[in-house]
Structures are given as C-alpha cells and as structure tokens.
Amino acid sequence: MxxxxxxxxxxxxxxxxxxxxxxxxxxxxxxxxxxxxxxxxxxxxxxxxxxxxxxxxxxxxxxxxxxxxxxxxxxxxxxxxxxxxxxxxxxxxxxxxxxxxxxxxxxxxxxxxxxxxxxxxxxxxxxxxxxxxxxxxxxxxxxxxxxxxxxxxxxxxxxxxxxxxxxxxxxxxxxxxxxxxxxxxxxxxxxxxxxxxxxxxxxxxxxxxxxxxxxxxxxxxxxxxxxxxxxxxxxLGMVTSDEERAPPDTIECKRSFWLYTDGGGILEVFPSLRDRIEQGQPVAQLINEWGEVHRTYEAPEAGVVVGMATNPVAQSGSRILHLGVEGRVE
Ligand SMILES: [Zn+2]
Known part of the structure; x- marks a missing residue:
C-alpha cells in the first residue's frame, strides 16, 4: 500500500x-x-x-x-x-x-x-x-x-x-x-x-x-x-454572507423529556426522528424472552421526536425516546 x-x-x-x-x-x-x-x-x-x-x-x-x-x-x-x-x-x-x-x-x-x-x-x-x-x-x-x-x-x-x-x-x-x-x-x-x-x-x-x-x-x-x-x-457580524440557505423549518420546543421503560426486553420504537406524535399514540413496545409483546408505551402528550433509542436491549429504566413539546419560550 x-x-x-x-x-x-x-x-x-x-x-x-x-x-x-x-x-x-x-x-x-x-x-x-x-x-x-x-x-x-x-x-x-x-x-x-x-x-x-x-x-x-x-x-x-x-x-x-x-x-x-x-x-x-x-x-x-x-x-x-x-x-x-x-x-x-x-x-x-x-x-x-x-x-x-x-x-x-x-x-x-x-x-x-x-x-x-x-x-x-x-x-x-x-x-x-x-x-x-x-x-x-x-x-x-x-x-x-x-x-x-x-x-x-x-x-x-x-x-x-x-x-x-x-x-x-x-x-x-x-x-x-x-x-x-x-x-x-x-x-x-x-x-x-x-x-x-x-x-x-x-x-x-x-x-x-x-x-x-x-x-x-x-x-x-x-x-x-x-x-x-x-x-x-x-x-455576529464576523463574516459576510456567502450563500443563501433555504428558509428554516425549525421546530421550536418549550420543553422536552425522555420516556423510559418500566420493564426489560427487546425494545421496538415505532416513530422516526422528527416525527410528530399525537397524545396517546403508541410509540414503542417491549418483547419478552418468548417473543410476546410484554408492554406497550404511548405518548403522554403530543410532541416531536428529538432523539430515540436504537439499542434494542432494554432493562427497567431504559430510554425510549426524547419527546419535544412544541412552543416558543418568550
Ligand atoms: Zn455529548
């Protein structure tokens, strides 16, 4: 080489x-x-x-x-x-x-x-x-x-x-x-x-x-x-403009929180990053060691998915997803 x-x-x-x-x-x-x-x-x-x-x-x-x-x-x-x-x-x-x-x-x-x-x-x-x-x-x-x-x-x-x-x-x-x-x-x-x-x-x-x-x-x-x-x-006035970017479609969240499992198993998270979730929408499930759905999780309120777990191995208290609640803080 x-x-x-x-x-x-x-x-x-x-x-x-x-x-x-x-x-x-x-x-x-x-x-x-x-x-x-x-x-x-x-x-x-x-x-x-x-x-x-x-x-x-x-x-x-x-x-x-x-x-x-x-x-x-x-x-x-x-x-x-x-x-x-x-x-x-x-x-x-x-x-x-x-x-x-x-x-x-x-x-x-x-x-x-x-x-x-x-x-x-x-x-x-x-x-x-x-x-x-x-x-x-x-x-x-x-x-x-x-x-x-x-x-x-x-x-x-x-x-x-x-x-x-x-x-x-x-x-x-x-x-x-x-x-x-x-x-x-x-x-x-x-x-x-x-x-x-x-x-x-x-x-x-x-x-x-x-x-x-x-x-x-x-x-x-x-x-x-x-x-x-x-x-x-x-x-900040440090450089001059170079290229125009598309107008932002940023979603602002006034607060956010993680959802956690209350049990263990193989975790499946349903939504994708940046998906908007309704209150009560199923967002994840845990599969037990026999392949059965063991627990299901719903969004406690409406929000947007900021981040999420990809590691399927969950214990009690594992992170599921990071939900942002939309709104501007003044
Ligand atoms: Zn870091």
Whole structure:
C-alpha cells in the first residue's frame, strides 16, 4: 500500500499551555493546547485551531468531542474552517476538536477514568483525573471565549436529530440558536456540571448543538451544521454572507423529556426522528424472552421526536425516546 503525505505533519504547530489570543498576530494558527499529562509523563494536548481576523470582533469558541465518541462536530469544524479567511474575518474563531483526547482515542464517551466530563464542569484544580482535565479546559481555553458553541451527538445506542439545546429565555442565545436553523430547538437550562452551564456562569453566551449519531461522520448533517455555524458567525457580524440557505423549518420546543421503560426486553420504537406524535399514540413496545409483546408505551402528550433509542436491549429504566413539546419560550 502506498500513502501520500500532503502536508508536513509538524508544520507550524505551536505547543501552548493556555490560549492567549492577545499575543497572536492576525492569521491562522495551529496550536496544541496542553491539558494535563498522561501516565508516561507525556503532555495530553488537544488540537486548537485559531483564526484571528484582521478586524476586531468577538471571540467565538467551538468545542467538539467533549464526549470522545461524538465525532460529527469534528468534520463540521473542518468544513467551516476551510472557508474562513483571516483577512475577511472580524474577530476570532477558536475551535478545539477533539477536546476529550483520551476518550476520543478510546472511542468512548467518558474521560480515561470512566467519568463523564460534561457533568464535572467547571472542574477542580486538585480533584480527581477528570475534574482536573475539566478545570484545565475551562481555565486554559473556554474562559477566553465570548460565545461558546459546544458540539455533541447522541450517546451510544441512541440517535439524534440535528437539534440545539439553549436557554431560550436569554435573547442572545435564542437568536444564535435560531440563525443556525437546526431541525429542532429545545429550550433547556444549562444544567449543573455541563460545559454550557459553567460557561454561562462566566457570562459566556453558550448553546449546545447536537449533530446526529455517535461514532459517525454523517455527511448531510455535517454540511448543514457547518452552514449553520457560518450563519452564526454572519449573525455576529464576523463574516459576510456567502450563500443563501433555504428558509428554516425549525421546530421550536418549550420543553422536552425522555420516556423510559418500566420493564426489560427487546425494545421496538415505532416513530422516526422528527416525527410528530399525537397524545396517546403508541410509540414503542417491549418483547419478552418468548417473543410476546410484554408492554406497550404511548405518548403522554403530543410532541416531536428529538432523539430515540436504537439499542434494542432494554432493562427497567431504559430510554425510549426524547419527546419535544412544541412552543416558543418568550
Ligand atoms: Zn455529548
């Protein structure tokens, strides 16, 4: 087999211990940001791509793969960056992808100690392994942002639409969510321990973008998300308009919740992503070990399917589907 190496691997990559936008000249910068050390005393470094515009403007941070197996955000960022030019940019775009480097290398959601980083923010400088890593992400990277777009996907055994979680009572976050025109927007307060919640506590306008399914690079969702992020930069006055997109048909939800099983078996979920469900409509069934329908589940109220389980192995308390209740929060 013959492979060709188009770009020298070590070209113009700077090793840094903290993002310092002030000292960077306008232009494109490839950084490796140290976030800790591994068991061989080697630094754990996340790739951070900075495009600092020639004109002043806000700092927009984009993070992907805080959950290591949530990959779609990475090609989304790559696609966005190919079309950004420092000469035309007002402000700075900082993209860190993947953020959870140990998890990414293991194809796993969690950090190397098995903990979910996105429940541990803002982290602790003297805590356990994942708390220290979360703290480094906040202090060395995220606190320097004015805006945060945190890219995720569904978890293992589940699938998601292209949807945004944002606190829609915050006007700046709500506008940002709407201009990205995802398939669905769900009003949701950044809960304790999430990167979004910790960033909001620092006054950073933050939203979470959920892009489809884990451990995948899904072409259409990547293209749509990348175009949406570009529209977000345009909305913030950082880039000029390039291409007109079709008018959004985003469904807004004032709240959402998961339905769970109350038993175990083989789970069959009937609707598809983005289907609209009537109240009382059958949405799933559990088959017992003899092949008989064991339990059936109905939608407790009308809504739209935001995400759903695909893993058929259910125990008591397994997720069935994520139902969004339509409506705008003012
Ligand atoms: Zn995630």
């Amino acid at each position: 013959k492979s060709t190496q188009k770009f020298p691997r070590r070209a113009a990559i700077h090793l840094v211990e903290e993002l310092d936008i002030e000292t960077l000249p306008p232009g494109t910068h490839r950084l490796r940001l140290e976030l800790g050390e591994d068991g061989t005393s080697a630094p754990i470094r996340a790739p951070v791509h900075v495009i600092k515009g020639h004109k002043p403007g806000p700092v927009v941070g984009i993070t992907a793969a805080i959950h290591g197996n949530e990959v779609n955000g990475i090609p989304t960022i790559h696609r966005l960056y190919r079309r950004l030019k420092a000469e035309e940019l007002a402000g700075t775009v900082v993209a860190a992808a993947p953020v959870n480097v140990p998890g990414f290398l293991r194809n796993q959601r969690e950090y190397s100690d098995g903990k979910d980083l996105n429940r541990l923010f803002p982290g602790k400088p003297d805590g356990h392994e994942s708390q220290v890593y979360a703290h480094a992400i906040m202090q060395r990277l995220v606190r320097h942002f004015d805006y945060l777009l945190d890219l995720h996907t569904a978890s293992f055994g589940r699938i998601n639409s292209l949807y945004i979680r944002a606190d829609m009572t915050r006007p700046k976050a709500a506008e940002l969510a709407r201009v990205i025109s995802p398939q669905i927007i769900v009003h949701n307060l950044g809960s304790d321990g999430t990167l979004r919640g910790a960033a909001e506590d620092l006054g950073i306008c933050s939203i979470t973008v959920e892009i489809g399914n884990p451990q995948r690079a899904q072409g259409k969702l990547v293209r749509d998300s990348s175009a949406g992020l570009r529209d977000a930069l345009e909305h």
